[in-house]
Amino acid sequence: MTRQVAMLAMGLLVATAACGRDPDTQDLGGMTPEEHARMGAGGPAADSGDTRVHVTLTAAQARAIGVTYVTVQRGRLYRQVRTVGQIVPAEPSLTDITPKVDGFVEQLFVDATGVAVRRGQPLLTLYSPMLVTAQQELLTARQLAASIDSSDAESWRNAQALLAAARRRLAWWDVPAEQVERLERTGTVTKTLTLTAPFDGVVLEKMVVAGQGVMPGMKLYRLADLATVWVEGEVFEQDLAAVRLGTPARVEIAAYPGRSFTGRVSFVNPVVDEQSRAARVRVVLPNPGGVLRPGMYATLYVDVRLGADALSLPSDAIVMTGERNLVFVARADGTLEARPVTLGARAGDRVQVLDGVMAGERVAASANFLIDAESRLGTGKSMDGMPGMQP
Numbered sequence: 001m002t003r004q005v006a007m008l009a010m011g012l013l014v015a016t017a018a019c020g021r022d023p024d025t026q027d028l029g030g031m032t033p034e035e036h037a038r039m040g041a042g043g044p045a046a047d048s049g050d051t052r053v054h055v056t057l058t059a060a061q062a063r064a065i066g067v068t069y070v071t072v073q074r075g076r077l078y079r080q081v082r083t084v085g086q087i088v089p090a091e092p093s094l095t096d097i098t099p100k101v102d103g104f105v106e107q108l109f110v111d112a113t114g115v116a117v118r119r120g121q122p123l124l125t126l127y128s129p130m131l132v133t134a135q136q137e138l139l140t141a142r143q144l145a146a147s148i149d150s151s152d153a154e155s156w157r158n159a160q161a162l163l164a165a166a167r168r169r170l171a172w173w174d175v176p177a178e179q180v181e182r183l184e185r186t187g188t189v190t191k192t193l194t195l196t197a198p199f200d201g202v203v204l205e206k207m208v209v210a211g212q213g214v215m216p217g218m219k220l221y222r223l224a225d226l227a228t229v230w231v232e233g234e235v236f237e238q239d240l241a242a243v244r245l246g247t248p249a250r251v252e253i254a255a256y257p258g259r260s261f262t263g264r265v266s267f268v269n270p271v272v273d274e275q276s277r278a279a280r281v282r283v284v285l286p287n288p289g290g291v292l293r294p295g296m297y298a299t300l301y302v303d304v305r306l307g308a309d310a311l312s313l314p315s316d317a318i319v320m321t322g323e324r325n326l327v328f329v330a331r332a333d334g335t336l337e338a339r340p341v342t343l344g345a346r347a348g349d350r351v352q353v354l355d356g357v358m359a360g361e362r363v364a365a366s367a368n369f370l371i372d373a374e375s376r377l378g379t380g381k382s383m384d385g386m387p388g389m390q391p
Contacts, residue, residue: 054331054335054336054337054338055328055335055336055338056334056335056336066366067364067366068364068365068366069330069362069363069364069365070313070314070317070362070363070365071360071361071362071363072311072312072313072353072357072358072359072360072361072362072363073311073312073313073359074309074310074311074312074359075309075310075312076305076309076310077305077310077312077350077352078303078304078305079242079303079304079345079346080301080302080303080304081235081239081242081243081300081301081302081304082299082300082301082302083233083234083235083281083299083300084233084297084298084299084300085231085232085233085234085251085283085297085298085299085300086231086232086233086295086296086297086298087229087230087231087253087285087292087293087294087295087296087297087298088229088230088231088232088294089204089224089226089229089230089294090224090225090228090229090230090284091230093201093224093225093226093227093228094204094222094223094224095198095199095201095222095223095224096219096220096221096222096223097123097195097197097219097220097221097222097223098216098217098218098219098220099126099128099193099195099214099215099216099217099218099220100172100173100174100216100217101126101128101130101131101173101193101216102128102129102130102213102214102215102216103126103127103128103129103130103131103193103213103214104126104127104128104211104212104213104214105124105125105126105127105208105209105210105211105212105213105214106124106125106126106127106192106210106211107124107125107210108123108124108208108209108210109121109122109123109124109125110122110123110124110203110206110221111206111210112203112206113203113204113205113206114202114203115202115203116200116201116202116203117197117200117201117202117203117223118197118200119197119198119199119200120196120197121196121197122194122195122196123194123195123196123197123220123221124194124195124208124220125192125193125194125195126192126193126194126195126214127191127192128191128192128193131170131173131175131190131191131192131193132189132191134166134169134170134173135170135183135189135190136189137166138163138166138167138170138180138183138184139183139184139187139189141159141162141163141165141166142163142166142184144159144162144163145159145160145162145163167180173193174193174195175193176194195220197223198223199223199225200225200227201223201224201225201226202223202224202226202290203221203222203223204222204223204224204294205219205221205222206220206221207219207220207221208220208221224294226287226290226292226293226294227286227287227288228284228285228286228287229284229285229287229292229294230266230282230283230284230285231249231251231263231282231283231285231298231300232280232281232282232283233280233281233283233298233300234273234276234278234279234280234281235268235278235279235281235302236277236278237272237277237278237279240268240272240279242302242304242345243265243268243281243302243304244265244268245265245266245267245268246264246265247264247265247302247303247304248262248263248264248302248303249262249263249264249265249283249300249301249302249303250262250300250301250302250303251263251283251285251298251299251300251301252298252299252301253292253296253297253298253299254296254297255296256291261285261292262285263283263284263285263286264283264284265281265282265283265302266282266283266284267280267281267282268280268281268282269281281300281302283300310344310352311352311353311354311357311358311359312350312351312352312353313327313350313351313353313357313363314349314350314351314365315346315349315350315351316349316365316366317363317364317365318341318343318351324340325340325341325342325343326338326339326340326341327339327341327356327357327363327364328363328364329357329361329362329363330361330362330363330364336364339356339357340356341353341354341355341356341357342354342355342356
C-alpha cells in the first residue's frame with residue numbers, strides 16, 4: 001500500500017480517538033490511555049485476568065496499512081564492531097642503537113631514515129679514546145700473563161684475572177669478539193668501533209651526523225623489524241564487552257582496495273579515555289613482503305559471536321517507546337498481542353531477544369507505529385469501524 005494510504009490511516013486513527021467515541025470512552029477518568037486500553041482489551045476491570053492489549057486486524061486491513069510478519073528465529077548471532085585505526089610498528093621489534101663508550105662519529109654508513117638494513121650491516125664507526133686505552137690495557141695484561149711462570153701460583157692467578165677483566169670490559173662495550181681476537185693475535189690496536197644492525201629491519205629514526213660527539217646511552221638510530229606490525233584503534237565503551245583477547249579481526253587498508261588482512265586482538269586497554277569514552281585495542285598482523293607500512297590508516301572489523309542459539313528479531317519489528325520495548329505477536333484468533341520484550345545486543349539489522357517471545361512465533365515487522373497507535377487509543381476491538389478500513 002502506498003504511503004498516502006498509510007498516512008490516511010494514521011489520520012483516521014487520530015480522528016477516531018478524538019471524535020468517534022461515545023462520551024463514556026472520551027472521559028478516561030484520570031487513567032492513562034494505556035490503562036484505558038487494557039480495560040477495553042479485557043483487563044482487570046473486565047475481570048478477565050489478561051492485562052495484555054490486543055488489536056484485531058483482518059487480512060484486508062493488514063494489507064491496507066502495509067503490515068508484514070516475520071518469524072522469531074533461533075540460531076547463531078554475530079555482531080560486527082567497526083572502528084578506524086592506524087598501523088604502527090610492533091613495540092617488541094623496536095631497537096635503539098646506542099653507544100656504551102664516549103667517542104666521535106667518524107663515518108656514517110646509514111645516513112638517512114627509511115633505509116632498509118640487514119642483520120650485521122655496519123651503521124657507523126665510532127672513534128673512542130676510551131676504546132684505544134682499553135685495547136692497550138688488554139695487550140699489556142696479555143704480555144704480563146705470558147711472562148709469569150705458572151709455578152708462582154698466586155702471581156699467575158692474578159695475571160690471568162687481570163687478562164680476563166680486560167677482555168670482559170671490551171665485551172661489555174659491545175666490541176665484537178672477532179675484533180678482540182684479532183687484537184690479541186696481531187697486537188694492533190683499532191681506533192674505531194663499528195656499530196652494526198642487530199636484525200633485518202628499517203631505520204625509523206636517525207639522530208646522528210658525521211663528526212658528532214656521542215656519550216654512553218645516547219640514541220643514534222631507532223630500528224624496527226616490520227615482519228609483524230600492530231593495528232591500533234579505539235572501541236567505544238558500549239562495544240568493549242564484545243571485544244576480547246584472541247577475537248579474530250579483519251583489517252582493510254585504503255592502499256589495497258579489495259584486499260583484507262586477518263589477525264587477532266592481542267590487547268584491550270583496561271582504561272577508558274575520559275574524553276572519547278573509548279579504549280584502545282590492538283590487532284597483530286603478519287607483514288610478509290613489508291606491504292603494511294607504519295602510519296597507514298586502516299579499518300578494523302571485529303566479528304563478535306553473541307550466541308550459538310540466540311533468539312533474534314529484525315529491529316523494525318520492535319517498538320521502542322523509551323520506557324519499554326514492545327512487539328506485536330500474531331495470535332491464533334487473528335488478533336495482535338502487544339507484548340513487552342527484553343532486548344540484548346544488536347547484531348546489524350537484528351536484535352537479540354532475551355525474554356518475551358518464543359522461537360516460531362510470528363510478529364508484525366512493519367506498520368508497527370499504526371498498530372501501536374491503535375493499541376493505545378483503541379479498546380482492543382476490531383478496526384472495522386474506522387473509515388476506509390472496511391473490507
